[in-house]
Amino acid sequence: MIVLSILLLLLGVFLSAFFSGTETGFYRVSRFRLVLSSLDGDRISRSLLWLINNPSLFVATTLIGNNVANYLTSLAMVLLTRSVSSSGVLEMVAPVLMSPLLFVYGELLPKNLFFQAPNRLLKLAGPLLLIFSALFAPAVAILWALSRVLEKSLGQSPDRVRLTLARKELGQLFEEGQEVGILQPSQRLLSQNFASVASTPVSQVCTPIGRANVLKETATLADARKLAVRKQLPDLPVVESRSTKVIGYVRTIDVLLRDVDDDAASKESIGDILPLTKIQGTELVAEALMQMQAGRQTLALVVNRSGKPIGLLSIDQLTDPLLQGKLGSLRR
Known part of the structure; x- marks a missing residue:
């Protein structure tokens, strides 16, 4: 029982780290680089690009994944404490003692890693992310349908958010172009100004x-x-x-x-x-x-x-x- 509890705990921490990190990488990855990789025939990049173009499906997948990770971690903690001792005090103290470990390795560290290298890490995590997307597909479809109903009933659309994210991506792309010497400062400013007003009626x-x-x-x-x-x-x-x-x-x-x-x-x-x-x-x-x-x-x-x-x-x-x-x- 102790071995099973430890394995469940490690699996829960891994899933928490995986979905927390990929969620950060999703908002940091360069869409431009994914497009280039897709044109070169990279199937993983093509699949990730499809997920980025359908953000509601990706968010639903990470939401379900994080909930599964939290459930496995909680279950492992309960099984582990009951295997060690039947004391109710230990069941209350154990989650408090484990919280810093879960926060650092399940949230903080993976988010920082994906923040620093989103393109490389998200590409490595791509195959596993696609597997979880397929496994969670029935539940994701329900959440996606619910989100569409809420959008129509409230009159809200994610297009404005997507446009804002696209502008930020363009800004990052222009800055990278200037850093590597492709764009002059004046060209970067002109490109950024154009991107900010191009979609105005x-x-x-x-x-x-x-x-x-x-x-x-x-x-x-x-x-x-x-x-x-x-x-x-x-x-x-x-x-x-x-x-x-x-x-x-x-x-x-x-x-x-x-x-x-x-x-x-x-x-x-x-x-x-x-x-x-x-x-x-x-x-x-x-x-x-x-x-x-x-x-x-x-x-x-x-x-x-x-x-x-x-x-x-x-x-x-x-x-x-x-x-x-x-x-x-x-x-x-």
């Missing part, structure tokens, strides 16, 4: 139609020059003469560089009106930036799902957030 950064400084299509060249200089606008939206419907825009540089003196400018028209690219308000900053760059457009019209204009989006509104901090001097 353009409806949150555009200028509402009612607040935009616009020109009537019947305005003169002199009116356009005055508005551009007074408001320091790179582009001037143009609306119909009898409504507020935006029909296009003119570039400030074209207005200022036209070879027309001030007297003649008061009689000249504003010139050719450039068409506006339409962008859905739900589109992300990264998508809008690529779309405007591809079309060489510096101003776009933001519309809602029904096609109604809701704002104006300039290229500066997309690029200025990328040039924060020490990169501010690069703004045009």
